[in-house]
Amino acid sequence: MKHFTRLSDVKKPQKLLKNALKLKQDPLASQKLGKNKTILLLFFNPSLRTRISSEKAALNLGMSCIVYDASQGWKLEFEQGAVMNIDRAEHIREAAGVISQYADIIGIRTFPSLTDREKDYADAILYQFQEYASVPIVSLESATRHPLQSLADWMTIEEFRKKKKKPKVVLSWAPHPKALPQAVSNSFLEWMKVADVDLMVTNPEGYDLSPEFTAGIPIEHDQRKAFEGADFIYTKNWSSFEQYGQRLEVPEDWTITPDKMKLTDKAYFMHCLPVRRNVVVADKVIDSKRSLVLHQANNRTYAAQAVMQEILKSL
Amino acid sequence: MKHFTRLSDVKKPQKLLKNALKLKQDPLASQKLGKNKTILLLFFNPSLRTRISSEKAALNLGMSCIVYDASQGWKLEFEQGAVMNIDRAEHIREAAGVISQYADIIGIRTFPSLTDREKDYADAILYQFQEYASVPIVSLESATRHPLQSLADWMTIEEFRKKKKKPKVVLSWAPHPKALPQAVSNSFLEWMKVADVDLMVTNPEGYDLSPEFTAGIPIEHDQRKAFEGADFIYTKNWSSFEQYGQRLEVPEDWTITPDKMKLTDKAYFMHCLPVRRNVVVADKVIDSKRSLVLHQANNRTYAAQAVMQEILKSL
Amino acid sequence: MKHFTRLSDVKKPQKLLKNALKLKQDPLASQKLGKNKTILLLFFNPSLRTRISSEKAALNLGMSCIVYDASQGWKLEFEQGAVMNIDRAEHIREAAGVISQYADIIGIRTFPSLTDREKDYADAILYQFQEYASVPIVSLESATRHPLQSLADWMTIEEFRKKKKKPKVVLSWAPHPKALPQAVSNSFLEWMKVADVDLMVTNPEGYDLSPEFTAGIPIEHDQRKAFEGADFIYTKNWSSFEQYGQRLEVPEDWTITPDKMKLTDKAYFMHCLPVRRNVVVADKVIDSKRSLVLHQANNRTYAAQAVMQEILKSL
Numbered sequence: 001m002k003h004f005t006r007l008s009d010v011k012k013p014q015k016l017l018k019n020a021l022k023l024k025q026d027p028l029a030s031q032k033l034g035k036n037k038t039i040l041l042l043f044f045n046p047s048l049r050t051r052i053s054s055e056k057a058a059l060n061l062g063m064s065c066i067v068y069d070a071s072q073g074w075k076l077e078f079e080q081g082a083v084m085n086i087d088r089a090e091h092i093r094e095a096a097g098v099i100s101q102y103a104d105i106i107g108i109r110t111f112p113s114l115t116d117r118e119k120d121y122a123d124a125i126l127y128q129f130q131e132y133a134s135v136p137i138v139s140l141e142s143a144t145r146h147p148l149q150s151l152a153d154w155m156t157i158e159e160f161r162k163k164k165k166k167p168k169v170v171l172s173w174a175p176h177p178k179a180l181p182q183a184v185s186n187s188f189l190e191w192m193k194v195a196d197v198d199l200m201v202t203n204p205e206g207y208d209l210s211p212e213f214t215a216g217i218p219i220e221h222d223q224r225k226a227f228e229g230a231d232f233i234y235t236k237n238w239s240s241f242e243q244y245g246q247r248l249e250v251p252e253d254w255t256i257t258p259d260k261m262k263l264t265d266k267a268y269f270m271h272c273l274p275v276r277r278n279v280v281v282a283d284k285v286i287d288s289k290r291s292l293v294l295h296q297a298n299n300r301t302y303a304a305q306a307v308m309q310e311i312l313k314s315l
Numbered sequence: 316m317k318h319f320t321r322l323s324d325v326k327k328p329q330k331l332l333k334n335a336l337k338l339k340q341d342p343l344a345s346q347k348l349g350k351n352k353t354i355l356l357l358f359f360n361p362s363l364r365t366r367i368s369s370e371k372a373a374l375n376l377g378m379s380c381i382v383y384d385a386s387q388g389w390k391l392e393f394e395q396g397a398v399m400n401i402d403r404a405e406h407i408r409e410a411a412g413v414i415s416q417y418a419d420i421i422g423i424r425t426f427p428s429l430t431d432r433e434k435d436y437a438d439a440i441l442y443q444f445q446e447y448a449s450v451p452i453v454s455l456e457s458a459t460r461h462p463l464q465s466l467a468d469w470m471t472i473e474e475f476r477k478k479k480k481k482p483k484v485v486l487s488w489a490p491h492p493k494a495l496p497q498a499v500s501n502s503f504l505e506w507m508k509v510a511d512v513d514l515m516v517t518n519p520e521g522y523d524l525s526p527e528f529t530a531g532i533p534i535e536h537d538q539r540k541a542f543e544g545a546d547f548i549y550t551k552n553w554s555s556f557e558q559y560g561q562r563l564e565v566p567e568d569w570t571i572t573p574d575k576m577k578l579t580d581k582a583y584f585m586h587c588l589p590v591r592r593n594v595v596v597a598d599k600v601i602d603s604k605r606s607l608v609l610h611q612a613n614n615r616t617y618a619a620q621a622v623m624q625e626i627l628k629s630l
Numbered sequence: 631m632k633h634f635t636r637l638s639d640v641k642k643p644q645k646l647l648k649n650a651l652k653l654k655q656d657p658l659a660s661q662k663l664g665k666n667k668t669i670l671l672l673f674f675n676p677s678l679r680t681r682i683s684s685e686k687a688a689l690n691l692g693m694s695c696i697v698y699d700a701s702q703g704w705k706l707e708f709e710q711g712a713v714m715n716i717d718r719a720e721h722i723r724e725a726a727g728v729i730s731q732y733a734d735i736i737g738i739r740t741f742p743s744l745t746d747r748e749k750d751y752a753d754a755i756l757y758q759f760q761e762y763a764s765v766p767i768v769s770l771e772s773a774t775r776h777p778l779q780s781l782a783d784w785m786t787i788e789e790f791r792k793k794k795k796k797p798k799v800v801l802s803w804a805p806h807p808k809a810l811p812q813a814v815s816n817s818f819l820e821w822m823k824v825a826d827v828d829l830m831v832t833n834p835e836g837y838d839l840s841p842e843f844t845a846g847i848p849i850e851h852d853q854r855k856a857f858e859g860a861d862f863i864y865t866k867n868w869s870s871f872e873q874y875g876q877r878l879e880v881p882e883d884w885t886i887t888p889d890k891m892k893l894t895d896k897a898y899f900m901h902c903l904p905v906r907r908n909v910v911v912a913d914k915v916i917d918s919k920r921s922l923v924l925h926q927a928n929n930r931t932y933a934a935q936a937v938m939q940e941i942l943k944s945l
Contacts, residue, residue, distance in 0.1 A: 068681070086807065279398060297413040301417060593713040
């Protein structure tokens with residue numbers, strides 16, 4: 001594996017999944033692999049789970065980890081040929097080239113604008129870093145995907161799917177007071193396509209995700225109908241893709257409640273966190289024994305570690 | 316020791332003191348103890364001494380240290396049952412649960428509101444973290460106490476008390492341009508009760524600390540009288556407890572001056588820092604040979620190390 | 631070497647240069663030297679290269695590195711005898727004294743005010759830290775100098791000068807939308823005086839640097855004339871020294887263009903970064919094969935490492 005920004009970067013996803021589950025059993029097994037290697041984590045946006053689990057993963061592999069908050073540094077320019085006479089002090093070409101000389105792997109978090117769909121969906125910042133860097137790039141969530149989250153989610157589903165051959169996994173939209181990216185949801189669908197599950201999306205009209213990610217997956221606009229017989233309810237808010245970045249009015253109540261969970265086949269509740277309690281999900285659901293949110297967060301460490309391990313081996 | 320948030324968390328305070336003084340002689344003695352362990356330091360408020368001495372203490376014990384500035388992350392909700400539809404993106408329940416999976420010990424700094432006395436004195440943020448975390452919690456200063464500071468102060472008094480059996484220790488209020496927490500002062504009194512000293516507090520009328528901390532300790536409103544025969548003058552500003560969080564007008568001059576120090580029995584001057592020179596204390600006092608402020612700061616490393624060491628041993 | 635703040639702190643600059651070039655060949659050669667030593671990097675201003683390359687250098691030497699962003703902490707007072715009753719919570723005397731007890735070396739970045747020339751050129755903050763600290767101080771760029779950059783630049787010139795005995799090195803001013811410090815330029819001239827080069831400065835009238843740094847170096851106000859026969863064009867913007875901190879209007883175009891580079895003897899292009907593309911330098915120049923900007927940035931690690939190594943040996 002050279003880079004880790006999307007599913008297609010991974011040659012054998014099933015093998016990566018197995019390695020992640022294996023590392024969870026023995027996190028320090030490869031502690032010599034990262035000796036004298038450095039990963040730099042570059043954050044253009046806030047982070048709790050990704051920030052800490054990635055640093056922990058690096059430590060487990062014996063790597064050094066340098067965390068760099070982009071707000072500490074120079075404002076970056078991403079346009080080619082720009083005449084940089086306003087406020088952006090450094091071009092991505094220099095930034096990526098320079099950092100590559102100080103680190104063996106670069107992790108980057110960069111959120112979408114939610115205003116320019118074309119640019120967001122080209123994931124311009126992430127892929128410009130990849131272009132101008134000379135070392136592997138790991139996405140710590142980009143404008144359109146969050147593959148470390150998806151791998152951790154897949155691990156969680158594998159751990160709890162025991163009883164069923166092809167569990168029904170429903171990605172359900174839920175309300176939120178702010179317009180949020182589509183990255184976690186896009187990425188979840190992308191990775192679930194290679195998991196052995198029966199996948200469905202449910203969201204209000206106007207909230208259909210990009211066809212690039214929903215192709216071949218049934219979209220159900222009746223949430224209650226979608227929940228019937230579900231084994232996993234994966235919940236996430238996202239802003240509209242069609243009316244890009246907008247929060248459209250939704251007349252019905254889409255919050256995940258105990259009432260709705262009763263429609264499922266005793267489904268597990270999943271969410272990537274952070275989550276707005278009693279807006280996205282009722283306390284009674286997230287605090288129930290069938291809530292997997294802490295399991296998912298825990299798996300973030302081993303997902304990151306499996307990815308870093310595979311990259312380290314290829315250096 | 317499970318947690319370290321107040322004196323009552325410590326079974327044998329005298330033993331902890333001795334360990335801290337011993338570690339000062341040989342800081343790297345337990346460097347293998349922390350191998351493959353991680354402490355996460357979570358700051359809701361600014362810090363210099365605590366931030367650096369705690370990281371140094373962790374390094375001395377061979378631990379990894381992850382520093383997390385809460386302002387980098389999601390704004391936290393602390394109310395149970397809250398409908399989180401405004402600006403707080405993550406509930407303490409998830410934050411504490413998640414971080415517990417990435418770290419073996421969590422250190423937390425959280426200052427009081429100075430507006431809601433009941434909530435501040437319940438130390439709600441600290442103890443909610445303790446409730447929802449699954450790993451030990453170390454206070455890096457909470458709304459009501461600063462036990463790492465108190466242990467370092469106690470070490471300092473032990474080192475300089477040589478001549479006297481029961482030295483007179485005076486906690487003196489001093490002026491300050493801002494309303495400050497009562498935590499350092501509360502905590503100092505709490506810990507001095509188990510030190511073998513003759514303890515007194517002096518502060519202007521209206522500035523008496525909470526009876527929870529002053530019970531059994533004489534309060535003298537005449538600063539000069541309190542200073543007579545003192546061996547240690549521990550200085551600190553605090554806002555009013557009675558008129559909670561207020562800066563009440565004080566007609567007399569409470570700054571620590573050479574003139575006042577002459578009333579003592581050649582007392583040492585102590586302050587936890589940061590200190591407002593020529594407001595809290597005159598340059599001539601803090602720059603004198605009897606000023607212990609740098610000694611106190613130095614002891615912060617070994618106090619933190621003794622606490623982490625005891626917690627590591629109990630894991 | 632006790633401190634590293636300017637050329638005169640270095641007894642044998644040529645030896646330091648050789649050590650830096652040697653470390654570049656084998657960065658992990660002295661990995662045991664820094665065991666159980668800690669460097670603290672204190673930033674009063676933003677940084678990318680210095681921040682990361684210094685941490686990398688410390689890791690290569692086996693040291694622990696604590697990064698402290700001064701904006702996280704208490705606002706510092708630098709005036710002696712100040713009555714600290716406004717917003718500055720801690721005096722440099724305490725801050726420097728305290729940090730010295732937690733770290734074996736302290737690195738400091740502190741930019742000039744660009745309003746008070748006398749104070750800036752006394753480098754008051756840096757040298758007060760040096761005065762009140764009890765451990766070695768390394769400048770991570772001060773008000774008047776950036777010696778780690780200069781050492782890395784010197785390394786780069788040594789690596790690329792092969793053909794010529796005494797290459798012509800031209801420091802050229804270039805335009806910039808903001809008023810910038812003179813530190814990099816001052817420092818470059820200071821260090822080039824001990825390099826075996828033919829040195830010249832070119833800048834518009836009104837932009838002559840401090841005579842302290844330009845003494846004995848020809849200043850040419852005609853940029854094209856200066857470029858004739860040059861082997862290295864070192865470009866940098868700086869604000870006026872005479873009309874201190876001002877951005878004076880410059881009628882001619884001082885941007886570094888392919889056209890101007892043709893006047894040179896196939897000169898290499900150098901810049902310390904970050905650089906404003908198409909303001910300071912045209913894309914075609916910085917993207918050409920004769921651009922050394924990434925080489926310079928790479929050498930920052932080994933320059934820092936050579937300095938830290940020499941200080942560690944003297945501890």
